[in-house]
Each structure stands twice: as C-alpha cells, then as structure tokens.
Amino acid sequence: MVIAETNDTGNWTSEQICAFENIQLSPASTALNYGQTVFEGMRAVKTSKGKIVLFRPEENAKRFRRSAARLEMPPYPTDQFVRGITRLVRSEIRWVPPFGKGSLYIRPVMIGSGPMLGVAAAPSYTFYVFVSPVGLYRRGEGKLMVQDSTHRAAPYGTGDLKAAGNYAGTIRPQRVAAQYGYKDVLYLDAKHDRYVEEVGSSNFFAILKDGTLVTPRLLGSILPGITRDSVMTIARELMGWKVVEKGVTIDEVLSDASEAFFTGTAAGIQPITVINYKGTDHQIGTGIMGSSTKRLQECLMQIQTQMDPDPFDWVREV
Amino acid sequence: MVIAETNDTGNWTSEQICAFENIQLSPASTALNYGQTVFEGMRAVKTSKGKIVLFRPEENAKRFRRSAARLEMPPYPTDQFVRGITRLVRSEIRWVPPFGKGSLYIRPVMIGSGPMLGVAAAPSYTFYVFVSPVGLYRRGEGKLMVQDSTHRAAPYGTGDLKAAGNYAGTIRPQRVAAQYGYKDVLYLDAKHDRYVEEVGSSNFFAILKDGTLVTPRLLGSILPGITRDSVMTIARELMGWKVVEKGVTIDEVLSDASEAFFTGTAAGIQPITVINYKGTDHQIGTGIMGSSTKRLQECLMQIQTQMDPDPFDWVREV
Numbered sequence: 001m002v003i004a005e006t007n008d009t010g011n012w013t014s015e016q017i018c019a020f021e022n023i024q025l026s027p028a029s030t031a032l033n034y035g036q037t038v039f040e041g042m043r044a045v046k047t048s049k050g051k052i053v054l055f056r057p058e059e060n061a062k063r064f065r066r067s068a069a070r071l072e073m074p075p076y077p078t079d080q081f082v083r084g085i086t087r088l089v090r091s092e093i094r095w096v097p098p099f100g101k102g103s104l105y106i107r108p109v110m111i112g113s114g115p116m117l118g119v120a121a122a123p124s125y126t127f128y129v130f131v132s133p134v135g136l137y138r139r140g141e142g143k144l145m146v147q148d149s150t151h152r153a154a155p156y157g158t159g160d161l162k163a164a165g166n167y168a169g170t171i172r173p174q175r176v177a178a179q180y181g182y183k184d185v186l187y188l189d190a191k192h193d194r195y196v197e198e199v200g201s202s203n204f205f206a207i208l209k210d211g212t213l214v215t216p217r218l219l220g221s222i223l224p225g226i227t228r229d230s231v232m233t234i235a236r237e238l239m240g241w242k243v244v245e246k247g248v249t250i251d252e253v254l255s256d257a258s259e260a261f262f263t264g265t266a267a268g269i270q271p272i273t274v275i276n277y278k279g280t281d282h283q284i285g286t287g288i289m290g291s292s293t294k295r296l297q298e299c300l301m302q303i304q305t306q307m308d309p310d311p312f313d314w315v316r317e318v
Numbered sequence: 319m320v321i322a323e324t325n326d327t328g329n330w331t332s333e334q335i336c337a338f339e340n341i342q343l344s345p346a347s348t349a350l351n352y353g354q355t356v357f358e359g360m361r362a363v364k365t366s367k368g369k370i371v372l373f374r375p376e377e378n379a380k381r382f383r384r385s386a387a388r389l390e391m392p393p394y395p396t397d398q399f400v401r402g403i404t405r406l407v408r409s410e411i412r413w414v415p416p417f418g419k420g421s422l423y424i425r426p427v428m429i430g431s432g433p434m435l436g437v438a439a440a441p442s443y444t445f446y447v448f449v450s451p452v453g454l455y456r457r458g459e460g461k462l463m464v465q466d467s468t469h470r471a472a473p474y475g476t477g478d479l480k481a482a483g484n485y486a487g488t489i490r491p492q493r494v495a496a497q498y499g500y501k502d503v504l505y506l507d508a509k510h511d512r513y514v515e516e517v518g519s520s521n522f523f524a525i526l527k528d529g530t531l532v533t534p535r536l537l538g539s540i541l542p543g544i545t546r547d548s549v550m551t552i553a554r555e556l557m558g559w560k561v562v563e564k565g566v567t568i569d570e571v572l573s574d575a576s577e578a579f580f581t582g583t584a585a586g587i588q589p590i591t592v593i594n595y596k597g598t599d600h601q602i603g604t605g606i607m608g609s610s611t612k613r614l615q616e617c618l619m620q621i622q623t624q625m626d627p628d629p630f631d632w633v634r635e636v
Contacts, residue, residue, distance in 0.1 A: 001345060022342040023350070027319060027448045032341070032429055035353045035483035072489045105435065111350055112486075117423065117450055118584075119485050119492070119519055130345045132435055154472035154508035154539075158487040165353035165483015167437050168430075169476040171390045174437070190472035190508050201437055221472075266436075 002084040002129040005113070006074060012127065015084040017091055020130055023111075030112030030122040035165035037111045038067035041265045043103040044089045044131075044318065046096050047306035052089060054316045055304050057082045059226045060108070067161040068110055072121040076110060086318045088129055095133045099305065102135040105266065137266055142273035142289070143281075144199060145182035146250065147173050151190040152198060152221075159197075159221035170200055184262075186275060188250060189221065196248045197221060199272070202264035203228040206248060206257035206284075207292050217245040227263040227300070233312060234299050250275075254282045259290030261297075269297040320402040320447040323431070324392060330445065333402040335409055338448055341429075348430030348440040353483035355429045356385035359583045361421040362407045362449075362636065364414050365624035370407060372634045373622050375400045377544045378426070385479040386428055390439040394428060404636045406447055413451045417623065420453040423584065455584055460591035460607070461599075462517060463500035464568065465491050469508040470516060470539075477515075477539035488518055502580075504593060506568060507539065514566045515539060517590070520582035521546040524566060524575035524602075525610050535563040545581040545618070551630060552617050568593075572600045577608030579615075587615040 004015040030036035040060045047053055061081040068075060085106055089096070096104045108129045112122030150173045153159020158166060173185045184200040196204050196216055203225040205215045213235045218224050235241040253260060253275065260272040271289035275282050289297075302308035306315060322333040348354035358378045365371055379399040386393060403424055407414070414422045426447045430440030468491045471477020476484060491503045502518040514522050514534055521543040523533045531553045536542050553559040571578060571593065578590035589607035593600050607615075620626035624633060 020345065023345050024340040025343055027338065027341050027427065027446055028425070028450075030486070031482075032349060032355055032427060033357055033425070033482055034485035034489075035355065035481070036486040036489070037350055037353065039351055070490060071486045072493065107346070107351070107435075109345065109350060117425075117452070119488060121489050121493075128345055132346075134435070149474045151472035151475045154469035154475065154477075156467050156469045157472065157508070158483075159472075163353070163483065163486060164349075164351055165476075165481065165486055167352035168348070168354040168389045168481060168483055170437060171352070171354070171439050172388060175390065175439075190475070 002088045004084070004127045006125045010074060012074070012076060012080065015080060015127070017087060023126065023128070025113055026115040028115035028117060030114070030116050034112070034119055035163065036071050036073060036122055037109065037164035038064060038071060038073065039107060039109045039162050039164060040064050042085065042106040042108070043265060044096055044106060045103040045305060046099045048099055049306045050099070051306060051317045052093060052096050053306065054085065054089070054318060056226050056230070056314045057085060057316055063162065063224065063226070064108060064110070067163060070158065070161050071163060073110055073112065074125055076127055081108065085129055088131060089318045092131050095131065097133055102133060105132050105134045107131070134266070137268060137270065139270065141183060142271045143182045143276070144184055144186040144272055144274070145177040145180060145276040146186050146188060146278070147176065148278070150185065150187070152187040154190050154221065156220045160218065160223060162223065167201065174200055182276060194249045194251070196250055196253060198223065199262040202262035202267055204248070205231065205261050205263065206253050207259040207290065208256050209258050212242045212244055214244050214246060214248050216248050225263055227265060227268065230300060230314065231263055231269065231296060234296060238299060238311070239295070250277055258285045259293050260284045261293045269293065269300060320406045322402070322445045324443045328392060330394060330398065333398060333445070335405060341444065341446070343431055344433040346433035346435060348432070348434050352437055353481065354389050354391060354440055355427065355482035356382060356389060356391065357480050357482060358382050358426045360403065360424040360426070361583060362414055362424060363421045363623060364417045366417055367624045368417070369624060369635045370411060370414050371624065372403065372407070372636060374544050374548070374632045375403060375634055381480065381542065381544070382426060382428070385481055388476065388479050389481060391428055391430065392443055394445055399426065403447055406449060407636045410449050413449065415451055420451060423450050423452045425449070452584070455586060455588065457588065459501060460589045461500045461594070462502055462504040462590055462592070463495040463498060463594040464504050464506060465494065466596070468503065468505070470505040472508050472539065474538045478536065478541060480541065485519065492518055500594060512567045512569070514568055514571060516541065517580040520580035520585050522566070523549065523579050523581065524571050525577040525608065526574050527576050530560045530562055532562050532564060532566050534566050543581055545583060545586065548618060548632065549581055549587065549614060552614060556617060556629070557613070568595055576603045577611050578602045579611045587611065587618060
C-alpha cells in the first residue's frame with residue numbers, strides 16, 4: 001500500500017510504499033467518530049496490447065479533492081495522487097489479472113486521523129491506497145427495486161461526494177433487495193420521491209423510445225461518476241446520439257424507456273431489465289440487454305483495453 | 319478505555335478495561351471505507367450530594383442498538399453497555415470534575431473493523447468507550463443561521479441515527495456560520511425546505527406566544543435526543559405545559575415564538591436568541607434567554623445533579 005500523512009504544518013509528506021498492514025488510529029479520530037473519510041475507486045487492467053493502464057486517474061484525483069474539501073479535509077495534490085498510484089500498481093504488477101480476466105482494484109482513502117472531541121475538522125490526516133485483484137463484474141439479472149422508505153442522500157448534503165458516510169446506510173436496503181431477488185436498489189430523490197437518482201453506488205441511464213440517452217442531472221445528491229461522464233461522451237461524440245442530463249422521473253422510465261443501464265468503475269456498463277416499483281415488476285424493453293446498451297458497453301471496454309483507439313486521451317499506461 | 323470485539327461466532331467478548339491507546343484497524347475496514355460506525359455521547363457528573371451519576375444510560379444503550387441495526391451492525395447488549403461504562407467511570411473517577419465545574423464526557427463507539435472490499439457489512443466489529451473531562455458548556459450568544467444550500471439529512475436516510483457519517487458534512491456549514499458570527503446552523507428539512515429539523519447536533523424547541531412548547535416531530539431525519547425527551551417530560555409532567563411534537567415551520571418560529579432553545583447531552587438546554595434566515599437576522603422574543611427556558615434549564619440541571627428529587631428515575635449512581 002501507499003501511505004502519506006500531514007505533517008505539523010498541515011502539508012502532506014511524500015508518499016511511502018509499504019506492506020499492507022493495519023492503520024494505527026486514535027479512538028478519538030474524526031474518521032471513527034464523525035465519518036471524516038473520503039475515498040475513490042479505480043482499476044488497473046492489462047490491455048489487449050499487454051500494457052497495464054489506468055482509466056482517467058486525474059478525474060479520480062479531482063473528485064477526491066472535491067470530496068475532501070466539502071468535509072473540510074486538506075487537498076491531496078493531483079500529481080502526487082496519480083504518481084503514488086502509478087508507483088503502487090508498478091510494484092504490485094504481478095497481481096494484475098491477465099487481459100480480459102479482471103482487474104486490480106485500487107482504493108485511495110483519506111481519513112481524519114487526529115483526535116477531536118467535538119464535531120470539527122481533525123488536526124491531522126492520513127492518505128493511503130491499497131489494491132486487490134478482482135475478477136470480472138458478476139453479471140446479475142439486472143433487476144432493481146425501488147424502496148418506498150429509503151433515501152440515499154439529501155439535496156445539498158454529501159450525496160455527490162465519495163464520503164464514507166454515504167455508504168453505510170445503503171447496506172440494509174441492498175440486503176433487503178437481494179432477499180427479494182433484486183440485484184440492487186434504485187434510489188429516488190428525497191425531495192419529490194419521483195426523480196431517479198442512483199443505483200446503489202452506480203449511475204443510472206435510460207434510452208428512451210425516441211433514441212435519446214437520458215441520465216439524472218447532477219444537483220448535489222448524485223455522484224458525478226467518471227464512467228457516467230465517459231458514457232455521455234462516447235454516446236455524443238462516437239455514436240452521435242442525443243444525450244440529455246435532466247430530471248428523470250420513475251414514471252418516465254417505466255413508460256418510455258426502451259433500454260436502461262447503470263454505470264460504475266467496477267460495474268462498467270450493466271443492463272437494467274426489470275424495475276420493481278411500488279411492489280410491481282416492470283420490464284424494461286425486451287427484458288434482456290438492449291442492443292444500444294451492448295454497443296456502449298463494448299465501445300467503452302474496447303477503449304479501456306486498447307482494442308480501439310483512445311480518441312479522448314483517457315487511458316494512462318503505468 | 320473499554321474495549322470489546324466480536325469473536326468468530328459474531329458474539330461480543332466481555333469488555334476489557336485498558337489504557338487509552340491507538341486502535342489497530344484494517345485499511346479495508348468498513349469503518350474507514352463505508353462509514354459503518356455509530357457512537358453515543360454521555361456524561362458522568364459529580365452531584366450536589368457528592369455522588370458520581372449517569373443520566374438515563376439505558377436510553378443511550380437503546381439508541382446505540384437502533385443505530386447499529388440500521389447500519390447492519392450487531393446489537394451490543396444493554397446490560398453490558400451500562401456495566402462497561404459504569405466500570406470505566408469508576409476506574410477514572412479522579413477525572414470527574416467537582417460539582418458544578420463540568421463533567422466527564424463519555425464516548426461509546428462501535429466500528430466495522432473487519433475488511434470488506436465491496437459495500438457490505440463487516441465480518442467483525444469493535445466496541446470501545448473513551449472518556450475525557452470537559453468544562454461547562456460554553457454559553458454563546460444563541461445566534462443561529464439557516465443556510466439555503468445545506469441539508470443535514472434525507473427523510474428515511476440515516477439522520478435519525480448517531481451514525482458517524484451524519485456529522486462530517488456539518489463541519490463546513492458550522493465553520494461558515496461561525497465566520498459570520500453565528501454559533502451554529504439551524505437545519506431545515508430536505509423535502510420542503512420549510513420545517514425546522516435540528517441545530518447542528520442538537521434538538522430544537524420553541525415556546526409559542528400561547529405558551530405551547532413545540533418541537534419537530536421525529537419522522538426519520540431527526541435524532542431522537544435523550545435530553546429532548548427529558549425536556550418534553552419535564553415540561554408536561556412537572557410544569558404542566560402543553561407540549562406538541564409536530565412539523566414546525568421556520569415561518570412559524572420567526573413569527574410566533576416567544577422563546578426558543580436547543581438541547582443536547584453536552585449543551586443541556588441553551589437559548590436561541592437570533593435566527594438568521596435568508597440573510598436577515600430575526601430576534602426571538604426579547605433577544606435574551608426567556609424565563610421559561612431558564613426554568614426548564616434549571617429544573618433539568620437540578621434533577622441531573624441530585625439537587626432536586628428524581629421523579630422519573632433517570633439518575634444512576636455509578
């Protein structure tokens with residue numbers, strides 16, 4: 001793993017690579033008491049050309065800074081972020097699965113490590129990154145469940161950050177959905193209970209019957225996914241589709257979507273085939289992965305694995 | 319501090335008292351990655367009779383269990399909770415300030431300590447309690463600020479739990495309020511942006527001009543404060559006031575409140591004298607602590623410090 005800490009002047013020490021070992025933390029740390037913790041999720045993959053690559057790591061660095069700032073945590077320098085991760089992946093290169101067999105998942109974390117009795121920013125911080133090889137994303141049936149009595153995030157809260165505290169509350173709804181045979185939860189907005197927000201920790205897209213690709217606009221409660229941004233860019237610029245960020249109601253999805261899918265770093269692009277809303281299953285389109293979803297999925301994967309050219313300069317060899 | 323851990327069968331080991339020392343934690347723990355952390359805040363005080371007492375510790379134990387359950391964490395036995403804290407306070411009795419000079423703040427915490435790469439419940443948990451002497455609550459001016467672009471919690475989210483992740487997002491709004499000369503933030507509800515929810519990490523009360531004591535009803539986004547409950551009980555049963563839990567709009571507070579105050583374990587009962595709403599300062603009542611607020615404050619304090627009888631059986635000698 002990589003580790004760095006803030007020093008007495010509040011600046012970051014240069015990052016060290018060390019063995020994966022326990023973190024030592026004050027029982028009064030703000031990470032453990034007040035959730036002053038942010039993270040990122042990234043992947044290193046072996047490509048068709050035999051290279052090891054990261055996908056848009058500068059975007060993760062930027063989002064990491066933004067998440068930290070909202071929780072009054074110090075900015076971590078973008079170049080140091082990318083350099084530390086590049087060094088770590090190089091040193092753990094034996095753990096990157098072969099082409100097409102999975103990826104090395106990368107988890108950068110920043111925690112408030114210093115003690116603070118009241119609710120306030122910590123006096124010191126720790127940055128670390130660990131990695132773990134993971135297999136291919138397990139494709140499920142693409143069945144999602146809207147739960148009446150659950151919201152993920154308030155408007156103007158912390159829902160648009162990768163803050164640790166956004167996730168603990170999703171464990172129970174996800175388990176309930178799984179019990180009923182659904183892959184994950186489809187969250188509606190907290191204000192109107194009508195607008196689609198996210199799928200667990202993935203972004204939501206629908207292709208309407210007129211061919212428009214729609215996705216919920218970012219109004220402060222939805223994570224600005226990097227795969228989300230990549231999908232919109234590919235759809236607009238490589239496919240020539242009409243792409244609209246807007247309020248997407250659940251009724252519109254159920255009545256007017258011919259395809260739907262969710263996106264994330266680990267998931268890539270995964271089809272949504274059924275949505276349970278108010279106790280009733282609604283099939284989306286034909287109930288299997290649609291052809292447009294499949295085209296997007298392949299296009300993204302082929303850019304990420306150097307099978308296709310990289311017109312947007314997204315892929316970084318380590 | 320007190321420490322206990324879940325064993326291989328998921329049950330809690332009996333609690334140990336040990337020196338205050340760093341916690342060892344996996345970098346992949348759910349506490350650090352997904353905010354699977356809950357806590358409580360309690361106080362031990364030396365009373366007018368020279369005893370050391372806790373205030374309604376069983377209520378903290380119950381809320382702790384409820385918080386843990388919502389985050390898919392194991393229940394911590396109520397008797398073990400109270401026993402561990404009682405043992406700890408006894409062993410640290412020299413740190414309890416003299417009568418009237420402050421208290422020993424007690425912080426029970428439960429964290430997901432085992433590693434989990436995806437968003438899911440941890441395989442193992444750690445419970446710990448640490449204590450710190452604190453002085454009297456620093457009385458401020460009682461000026462609060464409503465911030466347009468901030469919400470604390472979504473309805474049906476985790477706002478009604480003492481989950482660590484609810485607090486990191488309040489650090490920045492609190493700092494902004496302090497910069498403008500306000501003591502804390504008054505949060506409105508995320509759905510209508512009209513109903514008063516909480517003051518930072520304290521509950522809100524207003525005394526209307528007709529003498530009714532009102533406080534926001536608990537609909538899933540407001541912490542069910544133990545001081546809140548105690549204040550309602552005292553007002554109803556000792557003062558004979560009319561007490562109503564209901565939706566309390568900010569407009570109603572500004573136009574119809576003759577007094578307002580906030581409550582919490584550390585704060586006790588503290589007056590609210592000014593509320594800034596949409597950029598304008600509104601004075602509440604006479605702009606100083608009202609006589610009814612003062613009566614409640616003294617009544618609660620006198621029960622807590624054994625100056626008055628304890629009609630509700632709230633005080634526990636350790």
